[in-house]
Amino acid sequence: MTLIDEVAAWLSDPAHWTGPDGMLPRLFEHLELSGFCMALAIVIALPIGLWIGHTGRGAALAIRAANIGQALPTLGVIGIVWPLTANIEPYGFDLIPSVVALTALAIPPIVTNTFAGLRQVDPEAIEAGRGMGMRELQLLRLVEVPLALPSILAGLRISAVQVVATATLAAVLGAGGLGRLIIDGIAQQDDAQLFVGALLVAVLAIATELGFAALQRVAASPGLRARPARESAADA
Amino acid sequence: MPPGEPLFRPDWVVDNLDVIGQRLGEHVGMTATAVIVGFLISFALALLIRRRRTLTTAVIGTAGILYAIPSLALFAFLIPFTGISFVTAEIALVSYTLLILVRNILLGLDSVPAEVLEAADGMGYTARQRLWRVELPIALPIVVAGLRIATVTTVGLVSVTALIGQGGLGYLIVVVGINGFFPTATYVGALLSVALAVAADALLLGAQSRLTPWSRARSATT
Numbered sequence: 056m057t058l059i060d061e062v063a064a065w066l067s068d069p070a071h072w073t074g075p076d077g078m079l080p081r082l083f084e085h086l087e088l089s090g091f092c093m094a095l096a097i098v099i100a101l102p103i104g105l106w107i108g109h110t111g112r113g114a115a116l117a118i119r120a121a122n123i124g125q126a127l128p129t130l131g132v133i134g135i136v137w138p139l140t141a142n143i144e145p146y147g148f149d150l151i152p153s154v155v156a157l158t159a160l161a162i163p164p165i166v167t168n169t170f171a172g173l174r175q176v177d178p179e180a181i182e183a184g185r186g187m188g189m190r191e192l193q194l195l196r197l198v199e200v201p202l203a204l205p206s207i208l209a210g211l212r213i214s215a216v217q218v219v220a221t222a223t224l225a226a227v228l229g230a231g232g233l234g235r236l237i238i239d240g241i242a243q244q245d246d247a248q249l250f251v252g253a254l255l256v257a258v259l260a261i262a263t264e265l266g267f268a269a270l271q272r273v274a275a276s277p278g279l280r281a282r283p284a285r286e287s288a289a290d291a
Numbered sequence: 292m293p294p295g296e297p298l299f300r301p302d303w304v305v306d307n308l309d310v311i312g313q314r315l316g317e318h319v320g321m322t323a324t325a326v327i328v329g330f331l332i333s334f335a336l337a338l339l340i341r342r343r344r345t346l347t348t349a350v351i352g353t354a355g356i357l358y359a360i361p362s363l364a365l366f367a368f369l370i371p372f373t374g375i376s377f378v379t380a381e382i383a384l385v386s387y388t389l390l391i392l393v394r395n396i397l398l399g400l401d402s403v404p405a406e407v408l409e410a411a412d413g414m415g416y417t418a419r420q421r422l423w424r425v426e427l428p429i430a431l432p433i434v435v436a437g438l439r440i441a442t443v444t445t446v447g448l449v450s451v452t453a454l455i456g457q458g459g460l461g462y463l464i465v466v467v468g469i470n471g472f473f474p475t476a477t478y479v480g481a482l483l484s485v486a487l488a489v490a491a492d493a494l495l496l497g498a499q500s501r502l503t504p505w506s507r508a509r510s511a512t513t
Contacts, residue, residue: 058371126488128447131481134464138298138474220361227454227465237367241455246371253367257360264359 058246065247076235082255084231089222092154093215096161104166104210108173108203109195117170121163129221132156137228153225160221161214168210172203205275212267220260233259293472300475311463315483318459321449322491325381326442329388336389337396347397354390362387362451370455380452387448388441395437399430432506435499439492446488450480460484 071077107113133152140147176199184198200207226234236252239245304311340346357365365383373379403426411425427434450461458465460480468477500506 126443126447126485126492128450128481128484128488130450130453130461130464131447131484134468134477134481137469138477141474216359220359220364223361223363224451228469234363237363238454240367241370241375249367249370253364256364257368260359260361260364 058250061247062250065245065251071248071251076239078236078251078255081231081233081235081252082259084235085219085222085233085256085259088150088153088157088225088230088232089215089219092157092218092222093161093211095154095158096165096214096218097211099158100162100165101169101207104169104207105173105195105200107166108170109191109199111174114170114174117166121167124159124163127159129156129160129224130227132159133224133228149225149228149230152228153222153230157218157222157225161218164213164217165207165210168213169203169207172206172210173199175206176202205271208267208271208274212264212271215267216260216264219263220256223256296472296474298474299478303475304479311479311483314459314463314480315487317457318446318449318461318484318487321377321380321384321452321457321459322442322445322487325384325445325449326388326438328381329385329441330392330438332385333389333392333396336393337400340393340397341400350393351390354386354393357386358390362448363454366452366455375456377457379455380449380457384445384448384452388445391437391441391444395433395440396430399433399437400426402433403429428503431503432499435495439495442491442495443488446484446491450484460487 065071073079103117107117133156136152136155137148140151142148143151180198180202181194184194189197222232223234223237225232226238233252233256236248236255240247240249240252336350340350360368362383365386366379369379369382373382407425407429408421411421416425449457449459450464452458453461453465460483463476463480464484467473468475468480
């Protein structure tokens with residue numbers, strides 16, 4: 056039986072779709088975990104990035120911390136957190152280590168891109184805002200954030216793609232998600248399950264990338280959209 | 292976790308130094324294999340792209356897609372063909388180095404000023420001599436920057452190969468530690484893999500500064 060036949064046979068079993076260990080519950084768990092970690096990372100990282108970008112203070116420190124954070128292997132972080140939280144009921148064993156590792160993974164790109172986006176804002180635009188009598192928070196909300204939005208969204212995109220891809224590893228500790236299909240597939244020597252799991256994760260990662268790229272285009276301020284060269288510079 | 296199991300047992304580390312050393316050696320070997328093979332392939336691809344610029348999109352695009360596939364998924368795609376094996380692990384690890392390395396080798400070679408190339412041509416260098424004696428030395432800092440990113444990334448990814456029966460230090464983290472409910476092994480594996488990434492990065496940076504003495508002299512005078 057070729058791999059294609061095996062996959063077709065595996066897919067023809069409805070239990071593999073909607074059963075408790077089926078693809079759809081696993082996909083939902085995967086999205087839930089990724090979404091939760093992204094939300095947590097945004098709540099932590101966005102204010103830090105905005106503050107550093109607006110005031111210009113602490114930039115060197117934040118960039119150094121972000122570089123170190125990006126060098127930490129996710130499996131290592133999971134391994135370091137797990138013994139500390141394993142006995143905390145009910146989520147300490149399987150979920151908390153993954154949430155910590157994925158959130159830590161998502162924070163650095165959001166901080167650095169938000170900060171870099173704000174730094175790129177034309178000082179004359181800020182000056183004009185001040186001249187119009189805007190206060191610091193108004194300046195941030197009405198001038199700096201709209202102009203930095205493409206870069207901020209680029210940071211979110213990088214984080215989201217990494218989180219969706221890496222959430223696969225949560226299954227190592229027995230949490231759910233699409234990684235379950237892969238790890239169970241390896242354990243049960245079930246190539247079809249393995250292959251479907253891998254395909255779903257890969258498609259989800261690419262869909263996240265394309266989805267955020269589309270969001271970036273839609274959300275760009277009309278003033279920026281008229282100047283595509285600027286937009287792509289901020290994108291980098 | 293068994294009740295009463297401490298977070299860290301120094302006596303286990305002392306008693307198992309040989310096992311730890313063996314896994315560390317395996318980790319270094321898997322990383323080095325992936326980065327060296329990845330570099331050779333990337334170098335060939337970069338030279339090919341310089342001959343035919345129309346290939347840029349195809350090569351970088353393919354490498355980009357490979358890079359975007361999550362690591363566990365890439366291992367999983369390969370298992371039906373190459374089994375749960377060292378080869379499967381290395382194919383995936385090499386694939387991840389390609390995007391970074393091809394891009395940086397190209398960036399490095401393209402950063403050589405046109406006057407320098409002209410001067411080399413004027414001195415009668417053949418294309419091959421010009422590449423090895425002029426272009427590569429000037430490109431070296433950017434190439435090494437790529438090698439550093441590729442190496443640090445690979446050190447992290449090797450641990451994931453523990454899920455397909457390989458893994459180096461990842462074996463200590465996942466199989467001995469997490470599956471065996473034994474935190475000591477998890478800590479040893481995780482901390483050593485971070486230390487290995489930092490050490491490899493410093494080693495490459497040191498090698499670069501030795502190989503490009505002129506850049507050291509310049510940064511010392513300015």
